[in-house]
Amino acid sequence: MCGIVGCALKRRASDIIYGGLKQLEYRGYDSAGIATLSKGRISIVKRQGKVEKLENCIGELCGNIGIGHTRWATHGKPSDVNAHPHAAGKFAIVHNGIIENCSELKEKYFPDADFLSDTDSEVIVRLLDKFYDGDLLNALKKVADLLTGSYAIVVICTDYAGIAAVKYKSPVIVGSGADGNYAASDAPALAGLCREISVLEDNDLALVTQDDVRVFDGNLNEVSRAVRPNLATPANLDLGGCPHYMLKEIRESPYAIANTCAVFHTAERELEKICSGADRVIITGCGTAYNSGLVAKRYIEQFARIPCEAEIAGEFRYKNPIVGENTLVVAISQSGETADTVEAARLAKRANARVVAVTNAPYSQLTGIADVVVPVAAGPEICVAATKSYAGQIAALYLLANVLSGRATDFEEMQKISRLCKETVENTDISAIADMCARSGGVYFLGRDIDYAVALEGSLKLKEVSYIPSEGYPAGELKHGTLALIDENAVAVVVITSERLAGKTENAVEQVLSRKGKVAVVTGLESVAKKLKDRAEIVKICDCGEYLSPLISSVALQLIAYKTAVMLGRDPDKPRNLAKSVTVE
Ligand code: AGP
Numbered sequence: 001m002c003g004i005v006g007c008a009l010k011r012r013a014s015d016i017i018y019g020g021l022k023q024l025e026y027r028g029y030d031s032a033g034i035a036t037l038s039k040g041r042i043s044i045v046k047r048q049g050k051v052e053k054l055e056n057c058i059g060e061l062c063g064n065i066g067i068g069h070t071r072w073a074t075h076g077k078p079s080d081v082n083a084h085p086h087a088a089g090k091f092a093i094v095h096n097g098i099i100e101n102c103s104e105l106k107e108k109y110f111p112d113a114d115f116l117s118d119t120d121s122e123v124i125v126r127l128l129d130k131f132y133d134g135d136l137l138n139a140l141k142k143v144a145d146l147l148t149g150s151y152a153i154v155v156i157c158t159d160y161a162g163i164a165a166v167k168y169k170s171p172v173i174v175g176s177g178a179d180g181n182y183a184a185s186d187a188p189a190l191a192g193l194c195r196e197i198s199v200l201e202d203n204d205l206a207l208v209t210q211d212d213v214r215v216f217d218g219n220l221n222e223v224s225r226a227v228r229p230n231l232a233t234p235a236n237l238d239l240g241g242c243p244h245y246m247l248k249e250i251r252e253s254p255y256a257i258a259n260t261c262a263v264f265h266t267a268e269r270e271l272e273k274i275c276s277g278a279d280r281v282i283i284t285g286c287g288t289a290y291n292s293g294l295v296a297k298r299y300i301e302q303f304a305r306i307p308c309e310a311e312i313a314g315e316f317r318y319k320n321p322i323v324g325e326n327t328l329v330v331a332i333s334q335s336g337e338t339a340d341t342v343e344a345a346r347l348a349k350r351a352n353a354r355v356v357a358v359t360n361a362p363y364s365q366l367t368g369i370a371d372v373v374v375p376v377a378a379g380p381e382i383c384v385a386a387t388k389s390y391a392g393q394i395a396a397l398y399l400l401a402n403v404l405s406g407r408a409t410d411f412e413e414m415q416k417i418s419r420l421c422k423e424t425v426e427n428t429d430i431s432a433i434a435d436m437c438a439r440s441g442g443v444y445f446l447g448r449d450i451d452y453a454v455a456l457e458g459s460l461k462l463k464e465v466s467y468i469p470s471e472g473y474p475a476g477e478l479k480h481g482t483l484a485l486i487d488e489n490a491v492a493v494v495v496i497t498s499e500r501l502a503g504k505t506e507n508a509v510e511q512v513l514s515r516k517g518k519v520a521v522v523t524g525l526e527s528v529a530k531k532l533k534d535r536a537e538i539v540k541i542c543d544c545g546e547y548l549s550p551l552i553s554s555v556a557l558q559l560i561a562y563k564t565a566v567m568l569g570r571d572p573d574k575p576r577n578l579a580k581s582v583t584v585e
Pocket of ligand 1: 286287288289332335337338384385386387579580582
């Protein structure tokens with residue numbers, strides 16, 4: 001996904017756009033660019049690399065109207081020429097999404113044209129230039145009707161003293177502030193600028209001048225969209241003295257747990273209704289959201305004793321799934337914008353399933369589809385690697401499983417877990433293990449049952465911020481092949497929180513040690529720590545029982561990933577090749 005910002009102000013636009021792009025860099029940072037309109041002329045600066053590459057050239061951009069873009073490359077490699085904005089004739093545009101029929105449009109409308117870039121987005125501005133007859137809104141609508149795929153487009157035109165936007169499947173919000181009016185991909189871009197925002201719906205268009213914001217539906221009828229508080233504020237976007245958002249957000253995990261529990265009551269009644277009579281549960285998500293779904297699967301099967309599958313959204317939506325009106329589909333997504341998860345939820349809705357969203361983004365595409373939304377109250381998560389949102393998801397899913405099973409939730413217990421999580425964040429020393437990982441050729445995260453689900457999450461965290469090859473694996477499976485990879489260069493991080501399974505998992509520890517592999521053990525069990533302390537690096541966490549242990553053990557694994565990345569000189573907040581939410585398929 002990419003980040004886009006546009007504004008029509010009573011003051012110079014370029015530095016505001018630059019600041020907005022900096023807040024959206026988690027959406028992509030392969031290249032960036034800004035275009036402004038002044039005295040009927042459009043000026044553009046764009047560079048490969050992070051937004052900061054623009055800092056020294058925004059001074060040349062005059063004008064109070066402008067658009068900006070920070071890119072996560074999909075079509076066309078990261079380069080100056082493929083950076084947005086793209087321009088043609090009277091127009092410049094920025095685009096987030098994928099134009100799936102780009103080649104057909106080029107073939108049909110511009111068979112002989114030489115496109116400047118390799119991007120799909122450039123065809124949009126060429127079409128605008130082709131179809132524009134003086135009416136910007138109609139031209140934008142006409143072009144949008146030709147596009148297949150997903151798009152959030154913001155446009156400037158030399159004939160128009162403002163910006164225009166159109167939205168389909170990729171997010172656009174609009175907002176009004178003291179200095180004028182805005183459009184952007186996400187709320188952080190408008191932190192400190194707009195206290196309230198409105199979320200455009202699919203096929204909406206908007207005309208934004210310094211004096212007003214007008215929204216139109218797909219039939220060009222003027223409409224008004226709900227006004228909501230901008231949850232992103234300069235305070236919660238501030239690093240708070242931390243060197244990276246990743247560390248700040250790991251430290252916020254205890255509050256994510258407590259706050260998610262505190263707001264759960266807002267969904268509880270609706271959840272009880274939609275859960276009543278469900279005879280099967282399918283949990284779906286991507287990446288970390290899928291990993292938290294694996295933990296939820298165990299909760300639901302253990303507490304409610306009804307069949308529950310956890311499905312990777314990108315797989316679920318293409319396998320002609322067996323879903324009916326008594327199926328409860330739980331779609332998990334921090335951003336609420338992940339294309340595969342959103343489409344999986346849409347598929348479930350079409351099949352008349354009961355759809356519940358568990359998300360940290362209350363005004364997202366996913367919440368627009370779901371029957372019931374269970375809020376994760378983790379606050380804006382800027383680091384590409386999910387940390388506090390994972391903690392919030394686990395807490396929310398634990399409470400959801402209690403509703404499904406009719407179990408009463410002990411909120412005192414959840415408050416205690418929040419405090420134990422805080423202690424873990426503050427007191428866990430993982431330096432030795434991070435050093436082991438940083439020097440290793442590969443790191444294997446092992447566990448059984450719920451610890452296996454957490455091991456998968458630990459492996460994903462390490463991979464995405466340190467770039468060290470890693471795999472999460474069931475401890476009992478190691479001897480069925482993967483053990484062949486274990487030698488003196490390998491490190492195994494073994495999660496053991498269940499008294500019930502400790503002995504069996506220790507077998508995997510012995511197998512790794514006997515092949516000269518190095519072992520780190522994350523455990524809440526004194527007996528395990530005592531037994532292995534001379535032959536493995538031990539991370540002793542508090543013992544909170546196997547079911548809530550992910551809220552503690554995951555923090556240790558996140559800290560290991562973070563520290564390893566920093567040791568290797570990586571940027572844990574903006575890992576290479578990645579974006580915070582993948583709004584394309
Ligand atoms: C996790 O650290 C990654 N950022 C990634 O796997 C992420 O969890 C995945 O893309 C799903 O994002 P979502 O929760 O916003 O849907």
